[in-house]
Amino acid sequence: MNARSVIVVGGGLGGLLASLRIAASGHRVQLFSLFEVMRSHSVCAQGGINAVLNTKGEGDSVEQHIFDTIKGGSYLANQPPIKSLCEDAPGLIGTFERMGVAFSRTPEGTLDQRLFGGVKNRRTCFAGASTGQQLLYSLDQQVRRLETEKQIEKFEWWEFLAIVKDPNGRCRGIVAMNLRSLEVRAFRADAVVLATGGFGQIYSPKTTCSTNSTGAAASRVFQQGARFANAEFFQFHPTAMIGDDKTRLMSEAARGEGGRIWVPRQAHDRREPLAIPEAERFYFLEEWYPSFGNTVPRDLASRAIWKVTREMGLGVAGRDQVYLDLTHLDSHQVETRLGAILSIYRKFSGVDPLSTPMTIFPAAHYSMGGLWVDFEKDANTGGLRANSLRNHATSIPGLYACGECDYAYHGANRLGANSLLSAAFSGRVAGEAVSAYVSGLEQSVESDSHAAFDAEIRYQNQINHHFIHADGEENPYDLHRRLGSMMMDSVGVVRDNSKLNETVATLVELEQAFARLKLGEANPWANQTLAYARQVFDMVKLAQVVAASALARDECRGAHHKPSFEDPAPEHSQAGHKDFEAFRQRWKDNNQKWLKTTIADYHPDGPRIGYEPVDTSLIAPEEPRDYR
Amino acid sequence: MSSPDAPDVRSEIRSPDLTTVPDGAAGDMVESLFTPARNNDIFDPSDEDAGRTERVVFKIRRQDDPFSAPYWQHFELSCSERDNVVAALRRLRTNPVTCEGERVDPVVFDHNCMEEVCGACAMMINGQPRPACSALIENLKQPIVLEPLPKFPLIRDLLVDRNRMFEHLKHVQAWVRIDGPWALTGALGGAGGTQKETCLRVSQQQWAEDYLYSRCMSCGCCLAACPQYDEGQDFVGPAALAQVRLMNAQPTGKFDRGERLHRIMGQGGLSDCGNAQNCVRVCPKAIPLTTAIGELGRATTVQALKDLFGG
Ligand SMILES: Cc1cc2nc3c(=O)[nH]c(=O)nc-3n(C[C@H](O)[C@H](O)[C@H](O)COP(=O)(O)OP(=O)(O)OC[C@H]3O[C@@H](n4cnc5c(N)ncnc54)[C@H](O)[C@@H]3O)c2cc1C
Ligand code: SF4
Ligand code: SF4
Ligand code: FES
Numbered sequence: 035m036n037a038r039s040v041i042v043v044g045g046g047l048g049g050l051l052a053s054l055r056i057a058a059s060g061h062r063v064q065l066f067s068l069f070e071v072m073r074s075h076s077v078c079a080q081g082g083i084n085a086v087l088n089t090k091g092e093g094d095s096v097e098q099h100i101f102d103t104i105k106g107g108s109y110l111a112n113q114p115p116i117k118s119l120c121e122d123a124p125g126l127i128g129t130f131e132r133m134g135v136a137f138s139r140t141p142e143g144t145l146d147q148r149l150f151g152g153v154k155n156r157r158t159c160f161a162g163a164s165t166g167q168q169l170l171y172s173l174d175q176q177v178r179r180l181e182t183e184k185q186i187e188k189f190e191w192w193e194f195l196a197i198v199k200d201p202n203g204r205c206r207g208i209v210a211m212n213l214r215s216l217e218v219r220a221f222r223a224d225a226v227v228l229a230t231g232g233f234g235q236i237y238s239p240k241t242t243c244s245t246n247s248t249g250a251a252a253s254r255v256f257q258q259g260a261r262f263a264n265a266e267f268f269q270f271h272p273t274a275m276i277g278d279d280k281t282r283l284m285s286e287a288a289r290g291e292g293g294r295i296w297v298p299r300q301a302h303d304r305r306e307p308l309a310i311p312e313a314e315r316f317y318f319l320e321e322w323y324p325s326f327g328n329t330v331p332r333d334l335a336s337r338a339i340w341k342v343t344r345e346m347g348l349g350v351a352g353r354d355q356v357y358l359d360l361t362h363l364d365s366h367q368v369e370t371r372l373g374a375i376l377s378i379y380r381k382f383s384g385v386d387p388l389s390t391p392m393t394i395f396p397a398a399h400y401s402m403g404g405l406w407v408d409f410e411k412d413a414n415t416g417g418l419r420a421n422s423l424r425n426h427a428t429s430i431p432g433l434y435a436c437g438e439c440d441y442a443y444h445g446a447n448r449l450g451a452n453s454l455l456s457a458a459f460s461g462r463v464a465g466e467a468v469s470a471y472v473s474g475l476e477q478s479v480e481s482d483s484h485a486a487f488d489a490e491i492r493y494q495n496q497i498n499h500h501f502i503h504a505d506g507e508e509n510p511y512d513l514h515r516r517l518g519s520m521m522m523d524s525v526g527v528v529r530d531n532s533k534l535n536e537t538v539a540t541l542v543e544l545e546q547a548f549a550r551l552k553l554g555e556a557n558p559w560a561n562q563t564l565a566y567a568r569q570v571f572d573m574v575k576l577a578q579v580v581a582a583s584a585l586a587r588d589e590c591r592g593a594h595h596k597p598s599f600e601d602p603a604p605e606h607s608q609a610g611h612k613d614f615e616a617f618r619q620r621w622k623d624n625n626q627k628w629l630k631t632t633i634a635d636y637h638p639d640g641p642r643i644g645y646e647p648v649d650t651s652l653i654a655p656e657e658p659r660d661y662r
Numbered sequence: 663m664s665s666p667d668a669p670d671v672r673s674e675i676r677s678p679d680l681t682t683v684p685d686g687a688a689g690d691m692v693e694s695l696f697t698p699a700r701n702n703d704i705f706d707p708s709d710e711d712a713g714r715t716e717r718v719v720f721k722i723r724r725q726d727d728p729f730s731a732p733y734w735q736h737f738e739l740s741c742s743e744r745d746n747v748v749a750a751l752r753r754l755r756t757n758p759v760t761c762e763g764e765r766v767d768p769v770v771f772d773h774n775c776m777e778e779v780c781g782a783c784a785m786m787i788n789g790q791p792r793p794a795c796s797a798l799i800e801n802l803k804q805p806i807v808l809e810p811l812p813k814f815p816l817i818r819d820l821l822v823d824r825n826r827m828f829e830h831l832k833h834v835q836a837w838v839r840i841d842g843p844w845a846l847t848g849a850l851g852g853a854g855g856t857q858k859e860t861c862l863r864v865s866q867q868q869w870a871e872d873y874l875y876s877r878c879m880s881c882g883c884c885l886a887a888c889p890q891y892d893e894g895q896d897f898v899g900p901a902a903l904a905q906v907r908l909m910n911a912q913p914t915g916k917f918d919r920g921e922r923l924h925r926i927m928g929q930g931g932l933s934d935c936g937n938a939q940n941c942v943r944v945c946p947k948a949i950p951l952t953t954a955i956g957e958l959g960r961a962t963t964v965q966a967l968k969d970l971f972g973g
Contacts, residue, residue, distance in 0.1 A: 054843040069772070070828065072880060073780040125845025131862060132846070134838040134912045136869060136876045143863035162873055167779060171876065175837035182832050214817055244774045278742070279749035280776040378777050381796050383744065462843065511756040554758075555767040559727045560818040562770050563755070 038472035041223035043194045045071025047457040048437020049229030050173035055465025057185040066189045072174040075244040079166025081285040082158035083454040085123035094155040107445020108592040113652040118417035133172035149290040150450035158451040163374030205432035209490045220487035222479045224472040232438035237398030238518035242283035250569040253576035261429040262634040263441040264403035266584035272335035274397035281397040286450040289328045297348045307391045333593045336396035357391035404441040423471040426464035436464035446592020506550030510567035534585040586643045589628045621658040719805040736761040747794035770819040781879030791886035811886045830898040836905035838915040875908035884941035896930025900941040900951040907954035923965040
């Protein structure tokens with residue numbers, strides 16, 4: 035076999051596992067990241083990673099995991115990839131354990147598991163409350179080992195700017211910028227994997243994501259012709275701590291461990307929370323969803339909080355905030371199992387959650403949508419065909435995507451602790467697929483002409499030149515702030531068509547504002563403003579896709595909620611009742627129309643929105659989501 | 663703790679008490695000199711400048727590139743009660759005007775997570791190495807003096823190159839050697855299976871000990887504080903040593919125990935530590951670095967005897 039060279043952009047869970055897998059197939063890997071890979075956003079994940087191990091005597095099964103994931107995503111995700119995802123989860127946990135991840139243990143010394151939202155069984159493996167950190171570090175260590183063996187070469191502090199295509203439209207490398215010297219350089223590769231994470235920063239500062247989750251890289255390849263899917267599906271996490279620089283996540287584990295969400299029954303009740311008697315507290319999730327209570331899926335919880343605060347006016351102290359209460363729980367237990375989030379809360383608010391209920395509100399958290407990627411179904415198993423070079427291939431040949439920047443596993447809403455799983459799993463699958471792809475290539479990129487590479491370098495340098503020398507009045511930080519508040523307001527927890535129409539227009543104005551930019555510094559060394567301004571521009575381009583996709587979809591599904599198209603399950607009516615069955619029929623009719631993947635194609639005048647059918651070959655959409 | 667003359671509350675809570683929580687909650691607390699805010703006064707983010715009243719002076723050490731001379735600049739910013747240093751620097755970059763009214767280049771610094779878990783934002787704050795995102799303004803003495811971490815090559819302003827840390831992790835082989843990143847079918851199920859057996863059994867006690875070390879975020883604070891660690895020196899430093907402690911305890915990592923010990927027995931290894939205990943005092947993750955160093959000392963002694971007499 036000929037060793038080929040592959041570029042992996044992104045060193046989070048997805049990118050690192052892809053790199054390891056490609057190296058294991060004998061190919062060379064060049065790994066690019068904005069900073070040391072161990073500081074990637076994956077490090078923030080607290081709660082855990084799902085895998086059915088059935089160690090709690092609850093009869094948990096892989097079939098149940100598949101069903102929960104499909105239904106949790108409102109049937110919008112293609113089912114074969116989900117099947118393989120859930121089947122491979124236990125094996126992935128084993129791989130991580132072999133790499134040395136300090137998963138939390140039961141008294142018998144076996145893997146412990148906890149409860150997460152949208153699920154009735156304990157299925158979530160965790161490492162204290164720093165699971166993402168532990169998983170990422172284990173991969174980081176393996177990559178470091180392979181660096182010493184010269185199988186992986188790292189390019190940290192390099193920013194991906196564009197892919198380079200050959201005359202046949204195949205991706206044959208990238209152009210990247212050194213974030214210190216600002217040098218713009220081309221790198222050849224037989225294939226490229228993008229694993230650049232999500233785009234929560236388009237909702238800044240009301241997001242739980244790191245500052246590097248901008249989506250700029252995905253936006254760049256979108257603008258170069260890669261299709262984008264389901265952009266309108268963005269998850270708002272119900273329990274984020276209030277803050278003006280960032281809203282920090284209070285993990286779903288807090289509810290999994292017994293945390294209760296409530297507001298005073300009476301608006302503007304000024305009493306200290308613990309002075310309010312039980313009877314005067316409104317545990318709205320428990321009342322509205324008796325069977326799941328506080329562990330309903332995130333989209334429902336976020337909307338419920340939106341409703342009690344924005345519509346019913348019951349926010350604590352009349353503001354956008356509700357209580358997340360741990361004070362009734364055993365403090366030793368809570369401390370052991372949730373120590374990391376308690377410490378974040380104490381540190382950044384000065385309040386101890388063990389003695390005073392926390393105040394929280396929904397914030398932008400996870401992008402279900404992302405770069406469109408293909409898959410090949412195995413006719414025998416109904417899952418993914420192993421080693422198919424179609425798996426995780428974007429619409430540009432030779433360009434693959436994995437991790438949060440793809441759209442593949444979560445449909446309209448992601449279940450808690452399923453994304454570390456999908457990031458890791460998709461990294462492995464993409465690694466296998468790209469290995470198969472490059473092994474089958476007839477000609478290595480080394481023999482390609484340099485014209486296309488040189489042209490892209492020139493183009494990117496021109497953009498830099500424009501940004502550095504533009505002499506207008508617009509400040510990139512201010513543009514970002516405007517973007518974030520507009521997106522949160524109109525493409526957030528609830529959406530409305532007339533507002534979305536306005537937003538689509540305003541986003542075009544925001545894009546045009548870049549012609550009147552003023553960077554404020556021309557230093558040619560480690561100029562952070564330049565890199566930032568370029569990212570904000572590409573975020574605006576991506577936000578246009580999000581807004582256009584949201585405008586086009588006239589229904590309520592998972593995280594995408596338009597009250598004017600809402601058709602809730604009839605109250606006091608269960609399956610079998612006349613009302614419920616009529617509702618089920620309406621729901622099915624709506625699926626005829628809207629159970630489709632949104633596909634956005636780039637066009638200079640704005641994204642073009644189309645649709646593609648969803649593969650529902652495993653579980654037919656018969657059951658509307660109903661978590662009452 | 664945060665201002666130099668505040669009582670040092672950290673040194674007391676550093677010693678690893680394995681019967682309590684290993685998650686660092688207690689150890690991570692920064693003792694506030696102010697009374698904690700009441701819950702209902704929570705900052706209202708919808709009102710951007712609400713509560714941002716206090717004028718705070720920052721004195722920032724600047725340097726345009728690795729080769730030019732450093733200089734100081736003063737900035738005055740309005741800050742709210744719950745502001746941290748990263749939040750303040752982020753606001754400053756939108757309009758970097760000095761106390762003298764001069765418009766200057768934005769201050770260059772590193773940050774990602776803003777919740778003290780990525781390790782990017784470590785810098786010297788009032789003379790102490792610490793992550794800037796968890797340094798609350800209200801606990802800091804003014805003017806707040808910001809400098810880059812020492813011991814690492816400077817890039818620009820508050821940004822340094824911590825690559826040496828990662829080279830040292832390579833040197834001590836801070837990893838578990840695994841055969842490959844695939845599932846071992848049969849051990850934990852594999853495709854189509856559910857769990858039959860778990861690979862490893864680890865007692866809760868051992869887990870708690872290992873977990874302490876597994877949260878090192880390579881921020882470099884301990885190295886900034888260590889008198890023995892410096893650019894011209896070989897010493898791998900306490901962070902890498904602690905990783906040796908961790909890897910050597912790991913069920914599979916144990917297999918390469920001897921090799922790792924040998925790596926730290928020579929020059930630049932364990933014996934370069936002068937036992938000044940600075941490292942353990944500044945580690946934001948309360949990692950018991952000196953405990954690890956002590957344990958490694960005993961382990962290397964045993965290893966040296968083994969090397970002499972075989973076995
Ligand atoms: C606060 C929080 C808690 C979470 N908790 C959980 C949890 O408990 N369980 C769970 O399952 N999921 C959780 N998630 C979600 C999960 O963490 C992410 O979905 C997942 O980590 C994404 O991994 P990734 O590999 O796709 O990308 P990331 O980890 O985001 O990595 C992106 C990488 O891309 C690089 N990059 C980006 N742009 C460029 C560019 N232009 N050039 C070069 N490099 C670039 C970056 O340097 C980085 O290395 C949480 C998310 C948040 C926000
Ligand atoms: S104890 Fe050793 S490693 Fe720690 S600061 Fe002192 S000399 Fe450095
Ligand atoms: S040991 Fe502590 S101070 Fe040192 S790098 Fe790790 S987290 Fe930072
Ligand atoms: S920004 Fe990540 S530790 Fe401070």
